[in-house]
Amino acid sequence: MKEKICFTLNNKYLSIDADLSMRLIDFLRDELRLTGTKEGCSQGECGACTVIIDGKTANSCLVLLGQIEGAHITTIEGLGDENNIHPIQQAFIEEGAVQCGYCIPGMVLSAKALLDKNCGPDKEYIKRAISGNLCRCTGYKKIEKAIQRASEKMKEAENDD
Amino acid sequence: MNIKLYKPSTLNEAVELMGYNDGRIIAGGTDLIIELRNRNEKSSYLVDISSLSELKELRIEKEMISIGSAVTFTDIIENKYIKEKLPCFTDMAMMIGAVQIQNRATIGGNICNAAPAADSIPLLMSLGAKCIIISQRGIREVLLANFINDKGKVRLNSDEILKLIEFGSLGENEGCGFSKLGKRNAMSISTISCAVKIRLDEDIIDNICIYTGSLGIKATKEEKVESFLKGVIYNKQNIDKAADLLSQEVSERLGTRASMPYKRVAVKTVFKEACYSAAEKYGNDQLYMSGGSDI
Numbered sequence: 001m002k003e004k005i006c007f008t009l010n011n012k013y014l015s016i017d018a019d020l021s022m023r024l025i026d027f028l029r030d031e032l033r034l035t036g037t038k039e040g041c042s043q044g045e046c047g048a049c050t051v052i053i054d055g056k057t058a059n060s061c062l063v064l065l066g067q068i069e070g071a072h073i074t075t076i077e078g079l080g081d082e083n084n085i086h087p088i089q090q091a092f093i094e095e096g097a098v099q100c101g102y103c104i105p106g107m108v109l110s111a112k113a114l115l116d117k118n119c120g121p122d123k124e125y126i127k128r129a130i131s132g133n134l135c136r137c138t139g140y141k142k143i144e145k146a147i148q149r150a151s152e153k154m155k156e157a158e159n160d161d
Numbered sequence: 162m163n164i165k166l167y168k169p170s171t172l173n174e175a176v177e178l179m180g181y182n183d184g185r186i187i188a189g190g191t192d193l194i195i196e197l198r199n200r201n202e203k204s205s206y207l208v209d210i211s212s213l214s215e216l217k218e219l220r221i222e223k224e225m226i227s228i229g230s231a232v233t234f235t236d237i238i239e240n241k242y243i244k245e246k247l248p249c250f251t252d253m254a255m256m257i258g259a260v261q262i263q264n265r266a267t268i269g270g271n272i273c274n275a276a277p278a279a280d281s282i283p284l285l286m287s288l289g290a291k292c293i294i295i296s297q298r299g300i301r302e303v304l305l306a307n308f309i310n311d312k313g314k315v316r317l318n319s320d321e322i323l324k325l326i327e328f329g330s331l332g333e334n335e336g337c338g339f340s341k342l343g344k345r346n347a348m349s350i351s352t353i354s355c356a357v358k359i360r361l362d363e364d365i366i367d368n369i370c371i372y373t374g375s376l377g378i379k380a381t382k383e384e385k386v387e388s389f390l391k392g393v394i395y396n397k398q399n400i401d402k403a404a405d406l407l408s409q410e411v412s413e414r415l416g417t418r419a420s421m422p423y424k425r426v427a428v429k430t431v432f433k434e435a436c437y438s439a440a441e442k443y444g445n446d447q448l449y450m451s452g453g454s455d456i
Contacts, residue, residue, distance in 0.1 A: 131347030132259025
């Protein structure tokens with residue numbers, strides 16, 4: 001049962017026909033082939049499927065497509081790529097915060113939602129922002145440092161402007 | 162999932178949609194979507210109320226606080242008045258799931274899902290919250306304590322929608338505290354939770370309301386402990402005695418359950434934390450003077 005839905009994905013306006021009771025993660029991965037969003041636990045506990053909806057992080061496994069009518073969605077594909085890397089992604093590389101990488105899209109988006117609101121977060125804010133993102137190999141220290149570094153990079157870039 | 166999803170643009174429209182058979186309300190969806198996928202929940206259509214402005218109002222008046230059922234835990238955390246006047250409510254909201262869940266999950270969903278470990282329920286019950294329910298037949302009010310029926314069950318007819326929750330603001334000599342024990346800080350389902358609302362007249366406990374969570378099929382009013390504490394002096398000895406009484410209650414209630422030996426001990430600290438936090442604004446001087454707090 002397909003119906004029309006309109007929303008903005010990674011700054012592009014979309015108007016499509018789709019099954020509105022589909023989970024957002026399934027729509028992103030299976031229909032749009034945006035496989036940067038990962039599926040881990042499927043019950044909102046691991047944060048691998050984190051996306052940003054209207055400035056706030058959400059587990060895309062716990063959102064139905066029909067619920068995002070009119071919203072602005074950011075997935076990891078909306079941040080940067082090899083040629084135009086986002087400062088958060090650069091900071092993760094520089095700090096060695098990535099091992100297997102499965103949790104990283106979610107981690108980076110949780111970091112982005114935090115830094116968009118608070119450009120100089122202290123450690124406690126960073127820890128809270130990624131508290132819904134599980135990492136089972138890197139550990140959290142390097143990720144915390146990477147977010148700290150990203151906030152400094154982003155502040156510098158702002159001052160240069 | 163191949164289920165029809167309606168997205169009404171007004172509360173009236175939503176109420177009308179619920180008037181037909183077999184619809185199910187979805188708000189944040191953080192519990193329901195899992196149930197739908199596990200096929201534990203079968204409905205022929207869903208009515209999404211998560212973005213109805215009428216249900217997203219958080220109104221703070223002099224004597225009354227009302228929270229629309231689609232208000233998210235993040236909305237509560239970000240509310241400055243609540244943080245200042247009812248910090249235990251902010252603390253409770255910050256302990257639910259993690260940021261992603263707080264951003265989506267709603268207060269109405271937490272209530273209607275009626276999990277024995279729901280964090281907002283003991284706290285709202287201790288505040289004497291009422292549920293305002295709307296349907297095509299009109300509006301009715303029910304005390305939250307009477308609204309929750311059983312594990313996962315609420316007294317909500319199939320055509321009704323929980324519109325808002327309201328409770329009185331704290332008076333001059335009143336305080337409220339909430340404490341939760343979980344296995345970790347974030348993403349933690351409570352093992353024990355406790356909410357305490359206290360009214361002190363100088364150092365006498367004039368009135369006290371205690372609810373525990375995760376110690377039965379639904380949040381429980383701890384009447385024996387309340388009646389022990391009513392009218393006595395607020396000091397460490399009395400709070401310790403009350404904690405022992407609660408421990409005894411819990412061990413009887415849980416009987417042969419495997420968690421009983423742990424919970425009967427742990428509940429004492431959870432209760433004391435909630436109590437001390439409820440009376441915090443008066444200072445807990447008398448507690449420290451009489452031997453110090455051991456929490």
